[in-house]
Amino acid sequence: MYFCLVKRDILKHINSSKDLKNLSIPELEQLAHELRAFIINIVATKEGHLGASLGVVELTIAIHYIFNTPKDKLIWDVGHQAYGHKILTGRRDVFDTNRRLNGISGFPNIFESEYDAFGTGHSSTSISAALGMAMAAQIQGDKKQQHIAVIGDASIASGMAFEALNHAGVTNANLLVILNDNAIGIDPSIGALKDYLTQTKLDHKPERDNIFEALNFDYSGPIDGHDLPNLIHELERLKNVEGPKFLHIVTTKGKGLKKAEEDQITYHAPGKFNAQTGDRITSKDNITPPKYQDVFGHTIIELAEQNPKIVGITPAMPTGSSLKYMIAQMPDRAFDVGIAEQHAVTLAAGMAKQGLVPFCNIYSTFLQRAYDQVIHDVAIQKLPVIFCLDRAGLVGNDGATHHGVYDIAFLRCIPNIILYAPMNEVDLRNIMYTAQKGLNNPIAIRYPRGLSENVNWKQPFKDIEIGKGRVLKEGDKTAILSIGTIGNIVNFAIDQLPQKEKDNVGHYNMQFIKPLDQKLLHVVFSTYNTIITYEDGSIHGGFGSAILEFAAQHDYHLKIIIKGIPDDFIEHGKTQELKAIVNIDQDSIYDTILSTL
Numbered sequence: 001m002y003f004c005l006v007k008r009d010i011l012k013h014i015n016s017s018k019d020l021k022n023l024s025i026p027e028l029e030q031l032a033h034e035l036r037a038f039i040i041n042i043v044a045t046k047e048g049h050l051g052a053s054l055g056v057v058e059l060t061i062a063i064h065y066i067f068n069t070p071k072d073k074l075i076w077d078v079g080h081q082a083y084g085h086k087i088l089t090g091r092r093d094v095f096d097t098n099r100r101l102n103g104i105s106g107f108p109n110i111f112e113s114e115y116d117a118f119g120t121g122h123s124s125t126s127i128s129a130a131l132g133m134a135m136a137a138q139i140q141g142d143k144k145q146q147h148i149a150v151i152g153d154a155s156i157a158s159g160m161a162f163e164a165l166n167h168a169g170v171t172n173a174n175l176l177v178i179l180n181d182n183a184i185g186i187d188p189s190i191g192a193l194k195d196y197l198t199q200t201k202l203d204h205k206p207e208r209d210n211i212f213e214a215l216n217f218d219y220s221g222p223i224d225g226h227d228l229p230n231l232i233h234e235l236e237r238l239k240n241v242e243g244p245k246f247l248h249i250v251t252t253k254g255k256g257l258k259k260a261e262e263d264q265i266t267y268h269a270p271g272k273f274n275a276q277t278g279d280r281i282t283s284k285d286n287i288t289p290p291k292y293q294d295v296f297g298h299t300i301i302e303l304a305e306q307n308p309k310i311v312g313i314t315p316a317m318p319t320g321s322s323l324k325y326m327i328a329q330m331p332d333r334a335f336d337v338g339i340a341e342q343h344a345v346t347l348a349a350g351m352a353k354q355g356l357v358p359f360c361n362i363y364s365t366f367l368q369r370a371y372d373q374v375i376h377d378v379a380i381q382k383l384p385v386i387f388c389l390d391r392a393g394l395v396g397n398d399g400a401t402h403h404g405v406y407d408i409a410f411l412r413c414i415p416n417i418i419l420y421a422p423m424n425e426v427d428l429r430n431i432m433y434t435a436q437k438g439l440n441n442p443i444a445i446r447y448p449r450g451l452s453e454n455v456n457w458k459q460p461f462k463d464i465e466i467g468k469g470r471v472l473k474e475g476d477k478t479a480i481l482s483i484g485t486i487g488n489i490v491n492f493a494i495d496q497l498p499q500k501e502k503d504n505v506g507h508y509n510m511q512f513i514k515p516l517d518q519k520l521l522h523v524v525f526s527t528y529n530t531i532i533t534y535e536d537g538s539i540h541g542g543f544g545s546a547i548l549e550f551a552a553q554h555d556y557h558l559k560i561i562i563k564g565i566p567d568d569f570i571e572h573g574k575t576q577e578l579k580a581i582v583n584i585d586q587d588s589i590y591d592t593i594l595s596t597l
């Protein structure tokens, strides 16, 4: 339980970082109590990321107290820990709109506040961005401006962060990197760097050379990141040190809420909970279909028990992808490689080259970071890596940085790749089964966040014929070509149509974006007047574009309506709300179909 020793309402008087400057140390400590309580109370009912923000309450206060934000530039890596920063910098009164439609973003956003120096959401970008700003300040003749990157222990282990440290160390840029070391990402941090950091914390003075000093940083720490006076003292000192500096602080993720400290994985983003006890409020629904991630997580084990060549890979998302079950059951064949999407893809390529059957599970949005590896290491060599792209489509409250709406467009143009979208959990299982039996190509299987369609998901495996679409319903006027789970919404919309109109509508689940079922498409294009394509990905370059290309190639002149995500970044909100905004919800689909009849 969190005990708030409220003596005075300090937080309600803080509207910008300037309001902190005249507070005494005891008042700042009191503010830390209030800020923690505020975050807990709001996230308990409105949901969002919790543990990370609770862990940096003291750091947030200390930075805004010592530095001259927003003139000095503060960048939060990932940005899921920036709730305290938002609350102290003018967004306290709207914080209850966090991650909601038309509300503030759950991540720093330069369009939201001048205090958000750089937008984040994907990890490990902060050091590069802060270094870029520091170098810009030098070129522009500003010697005073400070640049601070706050990065977690999991995020600093990523390639991009190392690239930035490597560069920063040979500059004299005015850069402060603060490593917030809580020994956990979403799941426990992994890797040799984690071992090094642990050793550093145990020894205080490691026998080995200090890695960050070796990279030319002025290193200090490790210090207790919850000791506010000491933090303030150290930041004050570092403010006057020139060149690249590195401060290593040690914190506890979830600090101040007992349950969140004890179960840091769950309380990374716990959903609704009781603000006093920390107990999660879970719905008591009877039986629901499984989440797609769990269908993946259980099916890979089932398949791996039969096929010893199968291995599983996740870049830092064992819980989110549900690969955690295989990691627990088959630790020699399932690997969390840390926040390292590029490495994950090429690791899978290496394994495939030597005859293993790697399932490389990456959220659609995070695969963006490994695009070259998909082309250069996998596709050109035609290596049969099985990509399982979770969180494809609109993901909801994480918003623009996290929607998985580009994978169809960016994968479809790569030669050799097979691109498949299951309409339900049975399809997902069957395509996993088909793929592990041995395809001569890489395959990407894209499926959404959240629940699947049917309770009875564990059907016997069946082969799926590669490149074959499915006729769900025949008609004669308007044909709907859908891809993936949006086909289920199309089915509901068709069911609502008056019988006469319903008879005119055909519906085809194309299954494969690549290769397209050309035979089926010729039948469709010869039968109907109008075609509507539905996908939960970008219209530009997506599945509908593939259908347009087919029509142009074969000189068909039908009316073709393309529905999907428009050429705009879609913000945060409930997935259902966002679908309605882009006209791919059931009502919009109904209206569109009716308008063509």
Ligand SMILES: Cc1ncc(C[n+]2csc(CCOP(=O)(O)OP(=O)(O)O)c2C)c(N)n1
Residues within 6 Å of the ligand: 052, 078, 080, 081, 121, 122, 123, 151, 152, 153, 154, 155, 156, 180, 182, 184, 185, 186, 253, 316, 317, 339, 341, 366, 369
């Ligand atoms: C490129 C990328 N991969 C994966 C993620 C998902 N993700 C969000 S937070 C997080 C863990 C971050 O851990 P750490 O940097 O230690 O920060 P902490 O949560 O401990 O504050 C991960 C893996 C991401 N945001 N970006």
Ligand SMILES: CC(=O)[C@@H](O)[C@H](O)COP(=O)(O)O
Residues within 6 Å of the ligand: 049, 078, 080, 121, 186, 269, 320, 391, 395, 398, 449
């Ligand atoms: C901040 C971040 O990138 C993750 O915490 C992400 O929000 C996880 O998304 P899911 O909730 O879909 O696993």
Ligand SMILES: [Mg+2]
Residues within 6 Å of the ligand: 152, 153, 154, 180, 181, 182, 183, 184, 185
């Ligand atoms: Mg961490």
